[in-house]
Amino acid sequence: MALKTVSSPLSPEIARSLRVGDQVRLSGRIVTARDEVHRYLASGGAPPVDLQGLVIYHCGPVAVQEKGIWRVTAAGPTTSMREEPYEARVIRSHHPGAIMGKGGMGENTLRALQSEGCAYLHLTGGAAAAVARSITRVEDVYLLEFGLPEAMWVLHVKDLPALVTMDSTGRSLHRDIERDSQENLQQILRRPFNSAEGT
Amino acid sequence: MFTEMMDETNLLSSITALMKKACTVLPDDVHRALSLAYAGERKDSIACETLGMILQSAALSAEAGLPVCQDTGVPLVFVRAGTVPDMSAVETAVRRSLKTLTEAGLLRHNCVDAVTGKNTGDNIGPHVPQIHFSPTDAAATVGVMFKGGGSENVSAQYSLPCPELDAGRDLDGVRKCILDAVFRAQGKGCAPGILGVCIGGDRASGFLIAKEMLFRRLDQRNDSPVLAGLEDTIVEQANSLGIGPMGLGGKTTLLGAKITAAGRHPACYYVTVSYSCWATRRAAVELDSDGRIAGWL
Numbered sequence: 001m002a003l004k005t006v007s008s009p010l011s012p013e014i015a016r017s018l019r020v021g022d023q024v025r026l027s028g029r030i031v032t033a034r035d036e037v038h039r040y041l042a043s044g045g046a047p048p049v050d051l052q053g054l055v056i057y058h059c060g061p062v063a064v065q066e067k068g069i070w071r072v073t074a075a076g077p078t079t080s081m082r083e084e085p086y087e088a089r090v091i092r093s094h095h096p097g098a099i100m101g102k103g104g105m106g107e108n109t110l111r112a113l114q115s116e117g118c119a120y121l122h123l124t125g126g127a128a129a130a131v132a133r134s135i136t137r138v139e140d141v142y143l144l145e146f147g148l149p150e151a152m153w154v155l156h157v158k159d160l161p162a163l164v165t166m167d168s169t170g171r172s173l174h175r176d177i178e179r180d181s182q183e184n185l186q187q188i189l190r191r192p193f194n195s196a197e198g199t
Numbered sequence: 200m201f202t203e204m205m206d207e208t209n210l211l212s213s214i215t216a217l218m219k220k221a222c223t224v225l226p227d228d229v230h231r232a233l234s235l236a237y238a239g240e241r242k243d244s245i246a247c248e249t250l251g252m253i254l255q256s257a258a259l260s261a262e263a264g265l266p267v268c269q270d271t272g273v274p275l276v277f278v279r280a281g282t283v284p285d286m287s288a289v290e291t292a293v294r295r296s297l298k299t300l301t302e303a304g305l306l307r308h309n310c311v312d313a314v315t316g317k318n319t320g321d322n323i324g325p326h327v328p329q330i331h332f333s334p335t336d337a338a339a340t341v342g343v344m345f346k347g348g349g350s351e352n353v354s355a356q357y358s359l360p361c362p363e364l365d366a367g368r369d370l371d372g373v374r375k376c377i378l379d380a381v382f383r384a385q386g387k388g389c390a391p392g393i394l395g396v397c398i399g400g401d402r403a404s405g406f407l408i409a410k411e412m413l414f415r416r417l418d419q420r421n422d423s424p425v426l427a428g429l430e431d432t433i434v435e436q437a438n439s440l441g442i443g444p445m446g447l448g449g450k451t452t453l454l455g456a457k458i459t460a461a462g463r464h465p466a467c468y469y470v471t472v473s474y475s476c477w478a479t480r481r482a483a484v485e486l487d488s489d490g491r492i493a494g495w496l
Contacts (some may be wrong), residue, residue, distance in 0.1 A: 036316075047230055062269050064304030073304050074260070076270035078350045079387050103349075103446060124445055125250050125349065125389035126268040126478040129258035147318030148308045157393040161252070163245065165447065177448050181440040188436045189364070193371040198238045 008138035008157075009053030010097025016097070016117035017184055020171045022164040024121060029139065030055040030100070032153040033090075036146035041094065042086035048142035048152055055121065058083060058101030060149025062128075063138070070138040071154070074128035077102040080120075081177050088112035104165055104174030120166035123172075134160040206422070207292070210284055214331060216492065218274070221343050221482035222249040222266050222305055225257045228417040229393070229454065229479050236391060236444075236451040243377065246449025250391075253477055264305075268478045271306045272345035274322070276330040276409060277483075282340035284490060286332050293330055297322045305333045309348075311401075331407070340496060342483035344412055350392065350414070350476040353384035356405055359468040368468045371399055374436075376470040379393070381437045381453065386446015391454045391474030393417070398463035405471030412457040413475050414483065421458065427455030430456045443475070 002021075006014060008028035008107075018024070031049060033041070033056050040083060061075040080087075080101030087105060089094070091112040099105070100121040113120060123131060139154040165173040225233075239252040260267045274297060278289050298321050299308045310324040311317065322328070357376040359368045364379055366372035377396060384392065395412035397405045421427035423453040433456040445451025454477065463469065 003400075023229050025403035060269065060272065062266055062304055062307045071304070074266040074271075074307075076256075076268065076269045079352065082385060101462065102389070103385070122447065124256070125386075126270075126347075126476060127252050128267065128269040129259035132251060132265070132269075133259060135444050146310065147320075150318070156466075163447070173447060174385070177442060177446055178324070181382060182406065183387070184440045185378060188378060188439065189447040191376050191436075193374050193432065 008097060010055070010191070011053065012117055015053070015097040015119055016056065016168045018119035018164045018167055018171070020164055020167050020173050024162045024164060026055065026121065026162055027158045027162040028156065029156050030057050030058045030157055032057045032061065032151075032155065034058055034060050034150055035082055036088040036150040037152050038083045042089045047094060047182040049154060051096050053097040055088070056096045057100070057155075061153060063148060063153070070141060072132055072135050072138055072153070075131045075135060075155075076126050076128035076177045077123040077131075079103045080151060082104050084109060084189060091116050091118055100162060104172060110166055110172055110175075112169060113166055114170045117168045119164050119168060121162040122165040123162050131160065134158055150184050206490045207288055210288060210486070211292045211295055213486060213490055213492045214289075214292040214483065215299055215483055217297050217341060217484050218343055219264075219305060220298055222271050222345050223264050224261045225267055225478065227302070229477070230257065231455040232417050233391070234478060236454065240449050240451060242440055243487065243492040244449060245426065245447045246443045246451065249371075249444040249447060249449075249476060251331055251450070257478075265463050266305055266307075266481060267480055268476070269307060270345050270349065270409060271309060271353070272347045272480065273309060274328045275344045275346060277342040277411065277414070278330060278332045278339070279335040279337070280332070281334065281336060283488060285488070289332075290330055293328055294323055297328060308313060309447065338493065340483055341484045341486065342481065342496070344410070344413060344481040346396050346410070347389070347478065348475050348486070350388040350474045353380070353388035354406070354474045355380045355383070355472050357470040359470060370425070372427065373470050374432060374466060377433050377472055378436060378440075380472040381442070381472065382440060384474055385442055389452045389478065390442055390446055393475045393479050394456040395456040395473040396456060397469075398458065398460040399463035400469060400471065401464070402460060402469065405469045406473060408459060409471045409473035412459055413479060414481055415428040415457045417455040424462070426458045430458050433458075
């Protein structure tokens with residue numbers, strides 16, 4: 001596993017060079033997008049900021065406004081798989097540098113990562129305070145009509161730790177784990193079970 | 200003023216304190232299970248790093264009084280009481296506490312109108328929050344759980360027999376359903392998870408009873424030797440699937456399984472699995488007759 005320092009927006013070369021297993025320290029400007037923003041973008045809606053090279057983060061933060069300034073108190077990742085119907089189109093239309101979330105994504109997204117030279121960064125689900133601590137600034141928020149969690153937040157982060165779990169070579173750690181655990185499951189299901197065990 | 204009427208100011212501050220603790224502090228038994236899991240994973244593995252991040256983040260939120268997870272979930276409240284406090288006083292206190300904690304940035308806006316798609320902005324909506332009352336002669340208790348959407352999405356209900364899993368109407372069939380649910384969840388429910396399981400019941404009661412099982416402490420042994428044995432088997436076998444923390448591989452896929460049984464219609468045999476993430480947030484208190492917290496349960 002290599003440790004890589006990455007700045008968002010990512011150059012096409014950096015985005016393409018990331019490999020499954022790379023540990024990343026991410027800094028720079030990122031945007032959040034979850035279900036509503038993805039549906040909006042995939043149906044041709046114009047992004048409020050240019051997404052070229054940026055990290056698109058699947059996250060609905062807890063945010064409070066104090067004296068006109070937004071403060072994010074918790075900002076862990078949400079389940080990325082819900083964006084699977086939209087993500088490939090978003091990647092091909094807007095060329096982000098990386099997609100970031102939790103749980104991994106499916107074959108359509110993986111193909112788009114390959115063709116567009118993009119990577120998927122995995123964060124630990126629920127590690128909301130740790131991620132919030134890496135957020136140095138809330139630059140702005142757009143599409144607030146979708147509600148606070150579903151809006152597009154433009155955030156600045158510093159040294160956010162992430163793991164590359166899908167890459168532009170077509171590798172997916174999630175696919176590997178699912179295949180291996182499927183084999184294990186089939187073996188375990190065939191094991192005889194005695195309900196008196198452990199009594 | 201009726202003498203048996205509980206002080207509503209006390210009740211409100213008790214429920215607010217209960218909810219605040221539930222959403223900001225990981226229960227000690229869950230924390231201990233995560234620490235043990237961390238020690239059990241291979242050093243420098245992704246699983247070890249992931250559990251390390253989880254423990255670090257949980258410590259940060261507890262210290263700063265911040266939400267354990269940004270998905271502050273949907274509140275589920277269980278109340279056991281006699282005539283005091285009365286149900287409407289509890290409901291008022293729960294609603295007011297939710298609004299207060301939402302305004303304070305401790306609860307995310309997690310209630311969306313299912314028809315218009317508009318967020319209600321205060322965690323209150325039709326049938327939200329869900330409060331379940333049951334009568335008791337003992338001291339009044341209130342339990343609250345904030346359950347995240349990711350883990351709710353991977354929860355599942357099976358109807359036995361289930362030919363796809365070669366699962367019949369017996370405990371081996373139950374075992375197969377539960378393991379299938381864990382496999383399908385992969386990392387999407389934020390593993391390592393905790394399962395609440397109800398064998399039997401109906402389509403509605405199955406999920407409610409399964410969720411209530413998530414209030415059981417991980418170190419609490421099941422009174423039923425048969426179900427205790429099934430719980431051990433499930434945890435051991437799930438942890439040999441190789442799914443691991445956040446589904447990135449490893450030895451810890453489940454922290455625990457809590458199984459109970461409910462009567463069933465002769466024609467129906469449901470297995471209901473309520474999956475809860477590592478960030479299982481629950482807390483419960485006993486109230487005194489003035490509405491003050493008499494003790495944490």
